[in-house]
Amino acid sequence: MSLYPVNKPVTDVAIDTGIARLTTEQIERTVQRVLTKECSARLQVFLDTCVHCGLCAEACHSYLSRDKDPRYAPVAKVKDTLWELVERKGRVEPESIRRMAEIAFVECGVCRRCSMYCPFGIDIAYLIMTVRRICNLLGVVPQYLQDTTNSHAVTLNQMWVHEDEWIDTVQWQEDEAITEVTAARIPLEKEGADVMYSVIAPEPKILAQLINNMALIMRVAGIDWTMPATDGWDNSNMAMYSGDFEVMGRVEKLHWETAQRLKVKRVVMGECGHAFRGAVYDGPRWLAWRQAPVTMVHAIDFYYELIKSGRIKIKQKYEPPVTLQDPCNTVRGMGLGKKVRYVVGAMCENFADMQPNYEHNYCCNAGGGLINCGPPWKHSRMLSNRVKAEQLAATGAEICITPCHNCHSGIEDVIGFYDLGMHTKFISEILVECMEIPEAMKA
Amino acid sequence: MYEFVRGPLVWLAFAALIGGGVWRLVALIGPTRKDKVILPYLHPGYAVRSLTHWLVPYNTVNMRLRPLFTMVSFLFHICLLVSPLFLAAHTEVFAATFGFAWGSWPGAWADWMTVIVIAGGVFFALRRIADPTVRYVTRWTDFALLAVVIAPFVTGLLAHLQVGPYRLMLTLHIVTGCIWLAAIPWTRLVHMIFFPLTRAYMGSEFGFRNARDW
Amino acid sequence: MSRNGNWDWTPGRKPLADVAGLRQQYRELLEMLPSPDGERFAALVVGEDGRMTAVVNGESWPETYERLWYLRFSAQGKLAGLAMNDYAWTVAVDGRTWDETFEFVWDPRFTADGLGIAALIKQDNRYAVALNGQPWPQLYDMVRDYCVSGDGERAAATVQVEPRKEADVEGFFAGTWSLAEQGERWDEKFINIWEPIYDATGRHIAAQVRTDIADYTIAVDGKVWDRLFGCVWRPCFRPDGGAVIAPVRTDGNWTLAADGEVIWPGRYAQLWQQRFSADGQRLAAVVATDFGRWTVAVDDRPWRRTFGEMVTAPTFVGDGKHIAAAVKDHDRWSIAVDGEAWDNDFDMVWEPVTQPGGSHVAVKAERGGRYLLVIDGRQVGPDYEMLWPHCFAPDGQSVLLRTVQDGKYVREVVPLAQLLG
Ligand code: HEM
Ligand code: SF4
Numbered sequence A: 001m002s003l004y005p006v007n008k009p010v011t012d013v014a015i016d017t018g019i020a021r022l023t024t025e026q027i028e029r030t031v032q033r034v035l036t037k038e039c040s041a042r043l044q045v046f047l048d049t050c051v052h053c054g055l056c057a058e059a060c061h062s063y064l065s066r067d068k069d070p071r072y073a074p075v076a077k078v079k080d081t082l083w084e085l086v087e088r089k090g091r092v093e094p095e096s097i098r099r100m101a102e103i104a105f106v107e108c109g110v111c112r113r114c115s116m117y118c119p120f121g122i123d124i125a126y127l128i129m130t131v132r133r134i135c136n137l138l139g140v141v142p143q144y145l146q147d148t149t150n151s152h153a154v155t156l157n158q159m160w161v162h163e164d165e166w167i168d169t170v171q172w173q174e175d176e177a178i179t180e181v182t183a184a185r186i187p188l189e190k191e192g193a194d195v196m197y198s199v200i201a202p203e204p205k206i207l208a209q210l211i212n213n214m215a216l217i218m219r220v221a222g223i224d225w226t227m228p229a230t231d232g233w234d235n236s237n238m239a240m241y242s243g244d245f246e247v248m249g250r251v252e253k254l255h256w257e258t259a260q261r262l263k264v265k266r267v268v269m270g271e272c273g274h275a276f277r278g279a280v281y282d283g284p285r286w287l288a289w290r291q292a293p294v295t296m297v298h299a300i301d302f303y304y305e306l307i308k309s310g311r312i313k314i315k316q317k318y319e320p321p322v323t324l325q326d327p328c329n330t331v332r333g334m335g336l337g338k339k340v341r342y343v344v345g346a347m348c349e350n351f352a353d354m355q356p357n358y359e360h361n362y363c364c365n366a367g368g369g370l371i372n373c374g375p376p377w378k379h380s381r382m383l384s385n386r387v388k389a390e391q392l393a394a395t396g397a398e399i400c401i402t403p404c405h406n407c408h409s410g411i412e413d414v415i416g417f418y419d420l421g422m423h424t425k426f427i428s429e430i431l432v433e434c435m436e437i438p439e440a441m442k443a
Numbered sequence B: 001m002y003e004f005v006r007g008p009l010v011w012l013a014f015a016a017l018i019g020g021g022v023w024r025l026v027a028l029i030g031p032t033r034k035d036k037v038i039l040p041y042l043h044p045g046y047a048v049r050s051l052t053h054w055l056v057p058y059n060t061v062n063m064r065l066r067p068l069f070t071m072v073s074f075l076f077h078i079c080l081l082v083s084p085l086f087l088a089a090h091t092e093v094f095a096a097t098f099g100f101a102w103g104s105w106p107g108a109w110a111d112w113m114t115v116i117v118i119a120g121g122v123f124f125a126l127r128r129i130a131d132p133t134v135r136y137v138t139r140w141t142d143f144a145l146l147a148v149v150i151a152p153f154v155t156g157l158l159a160h161l162q163v164g165p166y167r168l169m170l171t172l173h174i175v176t177g178c179i180w181l182a183a184i185p186w187t188r189l190v191h192m193i194f195f196p197l198t199r200a201y202m203g204s205e206f207g208f209r210n211a212r213d214w
Numbered sequence C: 001m002s003r004n005g006n007w008d009w010t011p012g013r014k015p016l017a018d019v020a021g022l023r024q025q026y027r028e029l030l031e032m033l034p035s036p037d038g039e040r041f042a043a044l045v046v047g048e049d050g051r052m053t054a055v056v057n058g059e060s061w062p063e064t065y066e067r068l069w070y071l072r073f074s075a076q077g078k079l080a081g082l083a084m085n086d087y088a089w090t091v092a093v094d095g096r097t098w099d100e101t102f103e104f105v106w107d108p109r110f111t112a113d114g115l116g117i118a119a120l121i122k123q124d125n126r127y128a129v130a131l132n133g134q135p136w137p138q139l140y141d142m143v144r145d146y147c148v149s150g151d152g153e154r155a156a157a158t159v160q161v162e163p164r165k166e167a168d169v170e171g172f173f174a175g176t177w178s179l180a181e182q183g184e185r186w187d188e189k190f191i192n193i194w195e196p197i198y199d200a201t202g203r204h205i206a207a208q209v210r211t212d213i214a215d216y217t218i219a220v221d222g223k224v225w226d227r228l229f230g231c232v233w234r235p236c237f238r239p240d241g242g243a244v245i246a247p248v249r250t251d252g253n254w255t256l257a258a259d260g261e262v263i264w265p266g267r268y269a270q271l272w273q274q275r276f277s278a279d280g281q282r283l284a285a286v287v288a289t290d291f292g293r294w295t296v297a298v299d300d301r302p303w304r305r306t307f308g309e310m311v312t313a314p315t316f317v318g319d320g321k322h323i324a325a326a327v328k329d330h331d332r333w334s335i336a337v338d339g340e341a342w343d344n345d346f347d348m349v350w351e352p353v354t355q356p357g358g359s360h361v362a363v364k365a366e367r368g369g370r371y372l373l374v375i376d377g378r379q380v381g382p383d384y385e386m387l388w389p390h391c392f393a394p395d396g397q398s399v400l401l402r403t404v405q406d407g408k409y410v411r412e413v414v415p416l417a418q419l420l421g
């Protein structure tokens, strides 16, 4: 009997077939390549500096959620992967890679919370990403995550959305929007607009309403905006998380080239966290840009700007009690904690914060590629986020506002699994409900 | 034997510490350049901001989450770094060698500080055994390292208290002290040298993202 | 360059359309654009019934559509757009639609002579390229990047040749993509294939391909280069035919390769957008000489000056001696010629336009929401409500401006001497 919560047995065909194909020589060659050619100072210094003190443990939601199972401490995840690979210079058996892939892809969401707890600021997420990179090159990536990366490689978006489906969906959402607000157009391919709005593929695929919401917001706020009618409209990047940096780079290159082609001054992106990370940090860096080559404004920041400047006015505040999930990649990753609270405060009557919050909020355990590992890994993902359920329950909220796609789905899963009786909503869903639409604009 | 230990060995140890330390830093230059994404983001302001949070007790969330550990850790490190410097026996040797020195502290202080270092070491060792999380990532080298660190303090204290043969204790004290010094650049004790670098890097990365790293 | 020789190059202003009036006359004015010669001004409008049509120099197309969008003029002044009625899509050209309709049509492109139109089409959930309304005989599960030969006779596209099963990783890496020309596919299959291009003769096709999880190379007419690279970007053909040149990544750095052999000894943090001079003698590319430092390298020699954010594809200036590129530094745009940036900077700049046979560089720029023409770094003329990319007369001595001033669309030909004053 284990003292700690136990995962259900999982079969993941892509991992199984990947492992079956591996040879020890191939593992050794690949590990050497990544450790010596692709990695350098950071890997070396982080590994040498770590004093094995375990102070990072309490940072990790998976460790806390699993009754402090030592194997889930951040440093333990590094121990069970990189320490071994480095010490054995990559001479490990295929079966060891299976466990490492599981740790790297499913048990760590590369959320970086632990770097705020390690006294040295060791970047565990980077170390885990290095393991993912190795697994990617070895062809041992969870099936659904790999499929998402494959979609990026082919379609440059994450959900195999064909170009025609993209255009068709945007136009359909425009048709919807103009039935509510006159001239709430979604200008496609408008060269020289102020703003290019980019979204992630789940929006056209399953949450098209969100595009409609943005059409209404843009129209009411009077923004000169556009969306591309070509590939490059998707700013998401699961390749970043599967360790396929070449595909990651290709996706981000096209996204920024598209913004440049449309001659926009800035890109506003929808409510997604990992996409912000991919578009502003990881993607540009792989491509040798120090920062995003065109200013990228996250939806949170954009709504803040619209409400603060009075371009969007709140007609009637939203009544039901709400709480807020701080997405790792925009709050720890961009310091938008205060702005998102300003927006929520402006829209909502009853807001109860989670504890801890801001940079210290727990990850949703869905970002970082975790939710994209798909159904086989869901149970484990749920076990690893009991603390989130406890945090949510303590707020007494009915709605958890999640300005991030991964948080949105991930927290909805947590709510269902722990039977919390609440729901998640994007900011835009509440904003369109409570913003003032001038009479003259009403359709 | 004692003469050798007192003379050349100490010089060697310091040479190993300083030479080794410098070498570790110099050897980082190439890899840091190769790892393209470090230097362009280093930011002195963010680095200092991060360092000040992490060098002041209870100035970070994690330190406040673990009040006892934080106290032990700070006392341990402060005493470990400071007591050898202000010990009369050390300053006298220094004065005899270089013709000048700084003031020393009363012997009783030094004794207590030494005890704190030893106690801290024991605390860390026990923690490694008792706490399943730390135990999981503990290897024999972690205990060995603790032993290396507290050995000069133990032997120094014993010599000072005249327990056991004094000459032997003193020799052991110097030998373990030398191992301690020489070990810094070549073991995980290198954290002393890398600490400002890793913090500066992470502080800058968080600062670049408008976020706090404490 | 003789294409615009028969345009009206007599200096003077012609107000041709009343933009403000169009806005009042129709419920919405969605897009507007002038023809390349500036003589016609098209507006995409929505009538009171919510139906869309195009208005050219004040005259509306005979038909209206549930949806009309993506209006584009060909070099010869044909106006085409994508049109839909009753869920059937087609292409409308100068007010007349193709006879053929499809489930969807998108990404229409005029052929180089400006007479034909190619587009991607979807029919019964299968995809193909259509040339002048005629789809390929063979349709595919997916068709993505396409290109049209210079003579406008043929089109090639990346096509999915094996059915994609839900989350089938194994199958995907066995290769499900290929290239088809006029519907007929290459035998080879690839994991990925992107952005095919034709050479000048239209006889050869090159594309980026991926042959393993992290192995990339270039395929030319279905044959892959002998060497694999860590990554590749869009290739180009030498203008005089023969070699295919592509940016390639080796050991984490970028350089240029021709037919699989590295040709530039220099190594860059990034390299893309390589361009040949008209005579094919010189080769320039956008490079990052160091992380976050962008510039142009000409024959492997980078400009000394680098820029922090972005450098766009190099343009060889008309006289063939200089190279210009748009550059972005500290969030401001400017133009650099031979590595020297103009003193002025702007909110946005468009691609540099160069004087035929001469050395002047003229760009459309934006500052404070107004548009201006900038020649050699100096604003010439007033600023405009709207300014479309200008062009030089074949002799390089006057400039055609297409502008909106005081609510009117105005076509203007201005002698260069007057502009430079
Ligand atoms: C200014 C320099 C130094 C800094 C900033 C520093 C910082 C740290 C930090 C942050 C830790 C993590 C755990 C804890 O807080 O206890 C640590 C642990 C430790 N340090 Fe230092 N340190 C320094 C110098 C030294 C030196 C010179 C030694 C001995 C030669 C040393 C020996 C140790 C030991 C043995 C541990 C491990 C504790 C354990 O086993 O959990 N440190 N140090
Ligand atoms: S999930 Fe987050 S806190 Fe846990 S180990 Fe990974 S990066 Fe650290």
Ligand code: SF4
Binding pocket: A049, A050, A051, A052, A053, A054, A055, A056, A057, A074, A075, A117, A118, A119, A120, A121, A122
């Ligand atoms: S807190 Fe930092 S030094 Fe301590 S074990 Fe974790 S990663 Fe290593």
